[in-house]
Amino acid sequence: MTRRAAVLGSPISHSLSPLIHNHAYFLLEYPATYEAIEVKSGKLEEFLARELLSHDLLGFSLTMPLKEELIQISSPALQIDLRSREINSANTIYRDVEGWKVTSTDVEGFQFLFRDISFSSVSILGAGGTSRAAIAALAESNVNIEIYRRSANRDASIIAAALGSNMKIKDWDRCAEAWKSDLVINTIPADQVSSLIKGYTAPKLFLDATYSPWPPGLTKLQLEAKGSLISGFELLAAQAVYQIALMTKVEFDKNWLFSELIGKLDSLK
Structure with missing residues (x-):
């Protein structure tokens, strides 16, 4: 069958x-x-x-x-x-x-991608399901995590996903600070990243959860800067x-x- x-x-x-x-x-x-x-x-x-x-x-x-x-x-x-x-x-x-x-295999997916990477600080852009899967994947890694979210409505879910990890929640108007982290993870849809593009500075490593249309705006900037990239693909x-x-x-x-x-x-x- x-x-x-x-x-x-x-x-x-x-x-x-x-x-x-x-x-x-x-x-x-x-x-x-x-x-x-x-x-x-x-x-x-x-x-x-x-x-x-x-x-x-x-x-x-x-x-x-x-x-x-x-x-x-x-x-x-x-x-x-x-x-x-x-x-x-x-x-x-x-x-x-x-x-x-x-x-949620999103959690294992993130862990698989992180398996051979060393970093001590992570910024995550967005607070939806993909973002919280990334938080859960990092929960036992003992790294500093900063979450930049557009609304406080999901704060309880963010905290629950963190499982006691070293995490800070920050308002969206501070998202330009995100680029200083060793690893930056974007979970914001490709058609909603205009404010991020304006403040973009190439991080050491960038993971863009979006992939369509290829290349998404932030992925394109990271490639042009010749920075390390984990793509949405x-x-x-x-x-x-x-x-x-x-x-x-x-x-x-x-x-x-x-x-x-x-x-x-x-x-x-």
């Missing part, structure tokens, strides 16, 4: 997840297909109530605006892990012997590697698959 999976969100037509997941299935010789499905905010619970009954379903990836909405769904069919509740965000639904599980591929492992249950070398997926994405540049 050919299995199926999909990425859910809105808008979703720009998503590159089908490209890399289907490429992974090909490489792993795994009989499955992966597509993008438009699911608007407020419609997720209804959609899942119907789709999770399907026997051929591997699972779902979730992107904006559904990562937080998924945590709010109260359904006996979904088991949401503690970390996802702590960061109030999840991007993966997968099946195991106990039923449907919910988790790399974060997309890293978190996908962990989703693929959870959904397919196939054992594989994660470094190998990551390199293969990056090769596929780099062909789009």
Whole structure:
């Protein structure tokens, strides 16, 4: 039986997840297909109530605006892990012997990208689900973390994600200070970074969680400055590697698959 999976969100037509997941299935010789499905905010619970009954379903990836909405769904069919509740965000639904599980592979994706990097200070631009996943990934690293957020509405979620790490929350009007950190992580959508572009100074290392349209404004500035960059393509591929492992249950070398997926994405540049 050919299995199926999909990425859910809105808008979703720009998503590159089908490209890399289907490429992974090909490489792993795994009989499955992966597509993008438009699911608007407020419609997720209804959609899942119907789709999770399907026997051929591997699972779902979730992107904006559904990562937080998924945590709010109260359904006996979904088991949401503690970390996802702590960061109030999840991007993966997968099946195991106990039923449907919910988790955030964004956290593992960040940890994978940080595995060979040394830094003592981090600035994170934004306070949404991707930002909080980065905070959780850094929680045990003993580095100084500064979060620059546009609204105080998510402060409680930021603090919960930090798990006692050395973190400061700063107002958005101070975001020009962010560039002094060893590592700067941007989670602000590419069409909303004009204020950041004005104050940009090339950091030692920049991770841009955005990738479309390529290159995003801040990524372009970092490349022009010849600064070190972890691109949004790399974060997309890293978190996908962990989703693929959870959904397919196939054992594989994660470094190998990551390199293969990056090769596929780099062909789009």
